[in-house]
Amino acid sequence: MMIFDEVAKTGSFTKAAEALGHTKSAVSQYISQLEADLGVRLLNRSTRRLNLTSAGQQLARRSEQLVSMLSVSVEEVVSQVAAPQGRLAITAPLAFDTGLVTPLIAELLREYPKLEPELTFTDERLDLLTHKLDLAISVGMQKDSSYHAILLGHISSILVASPEFIARHGTISPETLPQLPLITLPWQQGKTKVEKKNNSLALTSTAVVKINTSLGAMSAAINGLGVALVPKILVNQAISDGRLQQVLPDYNGEHRQVYALHSYQQQLPLVIRLLVERLKLRFALPL
Template sequence: MDSSQRVRAILSFVQAADAGSFAAAGRALGISSAAVSKNIGGLEKALGVRLMNRTTRTLNLTEEGEAFLRQARIAIEALDLAAETVSAHRAGPSGRVRVSTSVGFGREQLMPLLPGLMQKYPGLSFEVDFDDRVVDLVQDRYDLALRGGRIGDSSLVSRTICQFNMALVASPAYLSRYGVPRKPADLDRHRLLTRRFLGGRVSPWSFKGDDGSITTLNTEAAVMTLSSPEALVQAAVAGAGIAEVGVHHAWRHLLAGELKVVLLSAHHPGSFEMTLQYPHRALIAPRVRVTVDYLLEAFAKLEELHVPLPALKRYKA
């Protein structure tokens, strides 16, 4: 099988796997179903393995077929990206960029930037999913994701947007009524607002000891447990209690005097970061590359994402 026949056969195989039948694959490729069958049969003969089990009604991939399909997609994508790169040099980057982001960060930090990005690159369009769960970028066909938390090792390319510092905050009205805690033990007498993550874990609060040790406060008995960090900020502003939130969520409320920071020197700010991630690929599509570069530059200029901890001293209760 020569190289041109191999390419035709691989395209037939991928299309048949996606469409679920030779007839549908043939219609998509503009050839007959018999030609699709012949192409795939030739590919299997050249490889020496069966890629599909066929019946009159269904196509089912073999284990070898599943493995070959994953690699075939990468090869086809590389060809598409090569063509896209050449076109981008001539006419500018174009195409749809699929983004996965959390609800809060997507609404507050990402969305205000997209109009400027689209104005700079008119050929781009965006599909943005707001979802706090961690998605599989490759399987779910996303071009990039914005993720916060403790980012572990990954098969993805990760570009750091910022370090996330956590702080304990409460409204002036709440502190006037219940008093300002001076040490972590004082929190036993306060109304706590805490976050529950998607997996069901309630976030504990951590504190620094004089000897460098870290202790945690169990917040299971909080008067309010919410899954949304934005809702925690709203509850704190409304005077419901003391909440642990990301500084970037609380920043505008601190500036406005609607929140105050408590236990700043004792509270551990955490080791969280926000990253922009995209799959490892031999080539990065121009539409993705310019999006990544633009967003990283724009995020670097957002004040609320880069507030140093010493700056919070002026907002202490």
């Protein structure tokens, strides 16, 4: 249709071919094929100029509208690729809120103010399709192979307690730790250990406070309920402002892999690619 529209505007096969980057014979052949498909003559041909028939004039009016609409649509798509906009739905663990995901989303919003982020922070694994999510950040082994998983990096966990708790119980050592109240998360109960080079220390205690989220475990530790093994990225700020102190700093908890999950079958949208790359850079720093 673009070829016919250009011929109608210029009144010449030669000028239309030059404008479109085709040969004159290719343009002429296309118009002849179009006339054959429609069963009506669109052009009156002469040696000097092409004139539209009444049917050609009617089609030219329609083709101009269609070409204009197509041009606008293409511009909108190109513009969106160049400047991402619209809904961006992400889920991530609670521990990744203030120290990781939210600051990166703020960066993207400053660069692309037409983005509409929808952030869901939960330690529950939400299904991408059910919840209409663009990206899910997940910690640990991925058992669901129906989604594509991009390795972002690793996080480590450390032992922490409040200054008041430490003052009340005295210096904490590998020998005294089992005698102290321990704050545990669901995946830690009964099998967690911390390691120092070749030495490992099982986290066992007769007094256990069970909490279902890392954020809750941090809050419990701040309030003096016990010693918690939590992601370092979650408690960095609390350690900096004195609400928590690291316990047995020579010992480290497990290193867990962090993935970005998506359901896109083709190339990722630009804004998702940008976020994934920035997450990778962030995880490359000490967490």
